[in-house]
Amino acid sequence: MIEKADQIFVLLQHWLVSFLPAGLQPVAGVLLSVVVIVCLFPALFALAVWMERKGLGRIQNRLGPNRVGPFGLLQPIADGIKSLTKEDIVPRSADAAVHFLAPVVLVVTVFMGFAVLPMGRNMVLADMDAGLLFYFAMGASTELAVFMAGWSSRNKYSLLGAMRAVAQMISYEVVLLLSSVAVVMITGSLSLTKIVEAQNHYSWGLPHWYIFTPWGCAGFVMYAIAATAETNRSPFDLPEGESELVAGYHTEYSGFKFALFFLGEYLAMFSISGLGTTLFLGGWSAPFSWLGWVPSWIWFFSKLMLSIFVFIWMRGTLPRLRQDQLMNFAWKFVLPMCLLNLLVAGLWRFMGDGWPRWVVCSAILVLAYVGMGWGEMRRKHFGARSYRYAE
């Protein structure tokens, strides 16, 4: 019974596909999974938008949407209908072909990332040997879509927003990759299913998730920072900072194309949270060994929604960074910490079991963190504001 509940979607897929002739079955199975992913995540998107508006409302001491449906739950549907019926305006001087392609490329590349995420036991669309590399390859392609959107609009705010977004995403992608490499070093595999399996052990009822190791904890924090910056979420939402750039690279988009950008942003958030869950939070494994009877996919999606909640919480709490602060933070603080974390992960791998490696690894990371923070603070001079103009 427990087994059945855990594998319900896999069994359902096998049952549905078994009606087809044997030659078509593998293709039909993949198609079915694709259709489920393409339907499921936009539904989650609607839920997340509602959560975000309600949650932000609560944080800012107001009610949030409460007119459409119970607790405003149908608000996303109303928004969707609104954006579908709006006029689709393309600026006269815009580059029509590129302007049209940009949101399509964005959504397609973001959707591709879901293909390698294990969403439950045996629930992965393409169990690739180089799954993590595939994910990052797809993640890197979204940057080009952002640039296409900004450049083709022929609007200086769009272009500035796109350049900011691309610079930010390139910088933080380095951090994202390096913090994940530590996990790859310990697991010895780029396959995401193997990474989850490596974490699916328990001692004294507690899981062996990577976040509960010194290097994993540091890596997770850096991954979370980089993930926030990659998805252009607050406090790293400079590319679409309303107060300075109207709406960034999608200023000139309206109607359904704008909805696609909005969808792409949330889908990127889901997929990057899913990857973080897989790498550091044990993927679909249960947090305690006695909770092993709960179906694995429930754990994956609960962890996913929890990370979305943290994203919303941060947006309601933290102020936006300045562009130079953003870049300095990435290159001068997070990146050196990431490189050090790689070293620590290597130490952890070769020091063997026992408590010495806990002490040594934690000590190195804490000392480096404190030392670098102290050095940065000392070099800081809070003088009068200075300006540098472009010539």
Next chain:
Amino acid sequence: MNPLTGYLLVAALLFSIGLAGALTRRNAILVLIGIELMLNAANLNLIAFWRYGPHPEALTGMMFAIFSIAVAAAEAAVGLGLVISIHRHAHTTDLDAMNRMRG
């Protein structure tokens, strides 16, 4: 026809397109684009030789391709850095206008 021949022909065509771009365009960045295409054509050759060669398990062609990708990235970074610095100095990226050694 051996499948290798097809891949080699495509790679040769791509290499020639890149060469033509590098030799005929005015803009320095377009010349770099042509060079990138040529490098990529060479990569396709390496991978095709690896796949249809007698010892794919030795990984030689694949390794060459991976190293070549890394080297091409370095080449692009330095090349584009040079173009930007030349543009700052001469206010143009037109190669026909850059015909003096004196600054």
Next chain:
Amino acid sequence: MSVVFYLLAALTVAGGLAAVMLKNTVHCALALTVAFAGLALFFLDLDAQFAGFAQILVYIGAVAILVVFAILLTKGSETPKEGVYSRNWLAGLAIAAGVFAVLGWAVLQSARVLPGPEGTPTATPVVTVLDIGHALMGRYVLPLEIVALLLTAALIGAVIVAMHEKEGAK
């Protein structure tokens, strides 16, 4: 030769042609990414998964972005009013055509010595990422170190070359 091969060849060659022939520089860069993507698909078709994904990550994710950044920093995103081809474009085209003729002739000559389609290995070579890692850390460790050194040198070099040099200013 399968349908997939012809489709990919058409895509890649079209992307390459557009990359060197279009007027607008940004369009050229975007066409270049199409050619890169076609090549990455070629690699996947040739069972070189790792190289294919590395191609997408490095070329589309980094090199293409670098190219568009350079185009925008050199104010080259507008279509130039004067011609886009250099003065001696005819000579360049002739050289490229000559190179293609020589290469094509060599390939077709060698096709006669190669065995037919039945004589080639059809079984997919099983190459896991683990094998590649072992090869990189074992037999190819010296090239790996040299590439690391080269990339570091290129990073520093690119920063120094492109850095703003202004006297007496920070």
